[in-house]
């Protein structure tokens with residue numbers, strides 16, 4: 001970061017105006033309290049005249065243990081102004097981290113009365129600085145550890161010591177990984193490996209002693225190792241190489257994931273899985289009218305893994321700390337994102353800020369036209385600027401809400417609403433929405449798995465539901481419009497949108513009435529009378545899905561009838577609970593049908609005739625109930641076919657087969 005180095009542009013607190021920023025102005029402040037760090041850093045600071053102000057710094061990679069703006073820090077704030085606070089007061093708020101420059105106490109810009117020369121103990125040698133750095137690392141004061149390792153490496157320029165040099169680069173690499181500074185970590189590790197090779201007689205004349213070649217290998221996203229680097233370097237360096245390669249993303253050509261192992265490893269505090277990406281079978285291309293999209297390169301079968309990808313960013317640890325509340329308020333359109341979005345935003349800003357090498361992939365994503373309107377041309381080879389507003393546009397349009405494991409959602413109590421994290425996956429960000437999708441996304445830790453909900457042809461676009469579609473088409477489109485700026489034009493939306501308004505209104509009214517009736521009657525316990533009453537009302541609602549005009553074809557012939565799903569589900573489960581096998585079978589078929597999945601039985605063959613792609617927990621249950629019912633009728637072949645498909649669909653909706661046995665065993 002470089003500050004405006006001239007004292008002429010300097011202003012004092014008394015010069016500032018509310019909400020008006022001088023484009024050249026710089027304000028020097030000295031903090032006079034320790035910081036309060038949550039998603040922002042808040043502190044109190046004085047200017048040269050002794051006037052004081054509350055200083056809020058947003059999007060800073062800050063924490064209480066290793067505070068950046070600690071008490072006594074001297075900072076230069078670019079383009080400062082007063083901003084009003086909700087409590088009626090005023091503060092100086094720094095929105096963009098690069099508008100804040102932390103000054104060394106000896107900096108020429110620092111007023112003489114604040115200046116003091118920082119004494120670096122010149123008598124210490126590299127080994128001693130290494131020990132100091134290690135101490136800071138143990139205390140989790142990572143930035144200070146970096147400073148001490150830097151001092152150590154500087155000492156080695158005068159008195160070289162290859163063992164110590166390897167050690168210092170290795171340690172600094174580790175700290176940089178913790179701080180998500182992967183570009184710096186890569187350089188450190190490449191240096192450590194090349195110094196190791198240069199000082200090992202059998203390797204000194206190989207390409208391993210060239211740090212640039214090592215850096216290229218660390219960044220090549222491949223599992224291959226043509227230089228046999230991994231067999232020639234010490235274990236500690238090998239482990240760091242694996243860590244960096246996974247964090248930068250490795251691609252593998254086959255989807256061989258050890259799901260039981262990954263699932264057992266993942267927990268609320270252990271989200272980051274060492275696994276490679278599998279994106280070989282899909283490609284990003286232009287669509288006819290939905291911008292870019294993801295396409296299948298080959299035909300895929302229902303249940304098959306389409307792609308798997310490690311997160312670009314997924315805040316984990318601090319999300320657990322419920323006391324660290326925060327909100328991300330966007331001044332652009334006055335919207336606010338709650339805690340999960342605010343944490344993700346902060347992590348994205350930091351990751352992009354410290355790693356210019358990964359900016360291109362990120363900033364190519366859809367930003368809703370923000371950069372076209374507000375940006376400028378960036379010359380070839382020039383670093384892409386980290387514009388926090390652009391990041392926020394990209395975050396909003398492309399992030400996902402994620403549980404720790406998708407399978408966990410199946411076992412949660414009915415009204416339990418877990419706080420989901422917000423995560424970011426670059427390749428998957430190109431997948432467009434359809435209410436009738438051919439894929440479902442699932443998560444196990446920081447890996448996102450996308451599986452086929454039905455057979456997919458080579459060249460077909462991959463789609464998934466951004467959110468499950470509302471019954472009412474107007475409400476549905478409003479949600480897509482406000483969150484992502486589009487109107488869905490899938491077959492279901494076109495047909496639902498063509499239904500006269502009065503019919504749609506009546507559907508909604510009857511649906512609400514039925515829902516209330518189901519709630520009321522199920523509270524009293526299931527009886528044949530209550531089942532029949534709901535079945536009668538359901539028939540009335542069904543009428544609203546059939547055309548009254550003679551000879552007119554059924555617009556929903558292959559489509560879901562969303563308003564019918566809830567009562568049909570109730571009736572399927574109600575008939576099952578009173579052990580009426582034939583009725584359970586009838587309604588399980590109806591349930592599938594209302595999700596747009598048409599199944600038939602011919603002799604001992606169960607067949608899916610057409611599938612809208614709406615595979616979910618209810619359709620899995622419908623198959624499970626069918627299987628049970630056929631078993632009780634002695635129709636084992638049908639039962640097996642139903643349970644086999646249910647297991648495939650279970651894999652689709654959870655990501656893997658882990659937990660299937662327990663799920664299907666449950667009564």
Ligand SMILES: C[S@@+](CC[C@H](N)C(=O)[O-])C[C@H]1O[C@@H](n2cnc3c(N)ncnc32)[C@H](O)[C@@H]1O
Pocket residue numbers: 289290291292293365366397398429430431432433434484485486487488489
């Ligand atoms: C996650 S991105 C998907 C990739 C995007 N099409 C691109 O070119 O980068 C979400 C954006 O894609 C577009 N989109 C996604 N699904 C769509 C759909 N069904 N119809 C129209 N636009 C869609 C919208 O512009 C939306 O904001």
